[in-house]
Amino acid sequence: MNIIVTGGAGFIGSNFIYYMLDKYPDYRIICLDLLTYAGNLKTLNKALENPNFKFYKCDIVDRETVFNIFENEKPDVVVNFAAESHVDRSINNPGLFLSTNILGTQVLMDACRAFGNIRFHQVSTDEVYGDLPLDRPDMLFTESTPIKTSSPYSASKAAADLLVQAYNRTFGLPITISRCSNNYGPYQFPEKLIPLMIARANDNKSLPVYGKGENVRDWLFVEDHNRAIDIIIRKADVGEVYNIGGNQELQNIDVVKIILDVLNKPISLIEFVKDRPGHDLRYAIDASKIKKDLGWEPTLDFKTGIKKTIDWYMNNQSWWKEIINGEYLNYYNEMYGNR
Numbered sequence: 001m002n003i004i005v006t007g008g009a010g011f012i013g014s015n016f017i018y019y020m021l022d023k024y025p026d027y028r029i030i031c032l033d034l035l036t037y038a039g040n041l042k043t044l045n046k047a048l049e050n051p052n053f054k055f056y057k058c059d060i061v062d063r064e065t066v067f068n069i070f071e072n073e074k075p076d077v078v079v080n081f082a083a084e085s086h087v088d089r090s091i092n093n094p095g096l097f098l099s100t101n102i103l104g105t106q107v108l109m110d111a112c113r114a115f116g117n118i119r120f121h122q123v124s125t126d127e128v129y130g131d132l133p134l135d136r137p138d139m140l141f142t143e144s145t146p147i148k149t150s151s152p153y154s155a156s157k158a159a160a161d162l163l164v165q166a167y168n169r170t171f172g173l174p175i176t177i178s179r180c181s182n183n184y185g186p187y188q189f190p191e192k193l194i195p196l197m198i199a200r201a202n203d204n205k206s207l208p209v210y211g212k213g214e215n216v217r218d219w220l221f222v223e224d225h226n227r228a229i230d231i232i233i234r235k236a237d238v239g240e241v242y243n244i245g246g247n248q249e250l251q252n253i254d255v256v257k258i259i260l261d262v263l264n265k266p267i268s269l270i271e272f273v274k275d276r277p278g279h280d281l282r283y284a285i286d287a288s289k290i291k292k293d294l295g296w297e298p299t300l301d302f303k304t305g306i307k308k309t310i311d312w313y314m315n316n317q318s319w320w321k322e323i324i325n326g327e328y329l330n331y332y333n334e335m336y337g338n339r
């Protein structure tokens with residue numbers, strides 16, 4: 001089996017590559033990644049030692065290069081993780097999100113059509129459903145919840161989902177889509193809530209919590225997400241959409257307090273800052289379809305997963321310190337300077 005994994009130098013994609021190389025020693029994994037600010041080739045250092053792994057620095061929007069790689073590598077399956085993934089950045093620069101997340105997906109699917117109707121899996125997000133009220137714990141996103149987006153990021157992911165479904169209906173491309181809740185774990189770029197808070201708390205710096213910290217996210221350990229994708233690409237029927245969630249809803253303020261507690265740092269580090277425009281209130285996933293059809297369930301609760309994650313960040317400080325001491329300093333000042 002030859003699998004093309006796009007965005008494999010980022011957070012979830014790199015964890016997927018390690019998961020697959022470990023589980024299937026006879027599979028070939030070919031990674032395409034542009035190495036944007038979020039991609040880090042050092043993350044793939046161990047994979048690069050494996051003869052069954054190959055890396056191409058490549059923009060998924062660059063049709064000619066993508067087609068050449070498909071022609072050479074002859075993939076059986078494509079898993080598309082490549083994306084601009086940070087909501088706050090999409091508020092500052094929507095155009096880049098539309099290009100990578102929509103047009104890049106189109107180029108990959110055109111390549112799948114051109115080289116033998118290759119199976120294509122789109123890694124999507126629960127954000128395509130918009131948000132849920134804070135005071136209705138009975139309400140959950142199902143696969144038939146209407147698409148209704150809040151940010152340029154989620155709008156670009158929703159547009160890509162619709163295009164993927166259109167390629168299935170119009171051209172018969174064998175596709176699947178998964179829509180997952182918030183992931184956490186090793187190799188997450190320290191712009192996202194959990195690694196940002198771990199890194200700043202470790203350095204005794206203030207922890208910027210948006211608004212009152214009441215917004216709710218449903219947290220899933222990254223390996224549980226990747227196990228679900230592995231099952232979907234091997235077992236799901238073509239055309240299916242699956243929600244994936246951790247069943248671990250928490251308010252942001254409680255996530256931050258748990259991190260402070262594990263790191264033995266004071267609550268006084270928390271600083272409430274100006275809210276994110278259009279900030280989604282609550283995400284909560286009904287993952288009963290994937291359990292019923294494919295037998296997938298999350299295995300890690302948040303308390304266990306966050307301890308594993310914090311241990312990883314403490315034992316791999318050079319990985320994230322190199323990031324936060326570089327160009328990232330300008331990003332942080334621009335995003336948080338006037339908040």
Ligand code: NAD
Binds near residue numbers: 006058061083
């Ligand atoms: P990430 O930002 O950590 O990684 C994205 C990767 O894509 C990076 O390696 C980057 O270099 C690469 N990339 C960006 N533009 C590219 C381009 N034009 N061509 C080739 N490569 C490009 O993102 P992540 O958190 O690992 O998310 C991966 C996917 O999962 C995304 O599609 C995201 O929408 C989706 N998702 C993420 C979460 C989450 O909680 N992080 C949850 C649900 C779904």
Ligand code: DAU
Binds near residue numbers: 085210211213215252
């Ligand atoms: O739900 C899946 C989505 O989860 C993915 O599709 C996105 O790619 C991923 O980035 C994530 O989106 P969020 O916006 O939920 O994640 P983020 O880590 O940016 O923020 C999580 C919550 O924490 C959100 O309510 C905003 C808040 N927050 C975030 C940051 C960076 C803060 O309060 N302070 C911060 O500094």
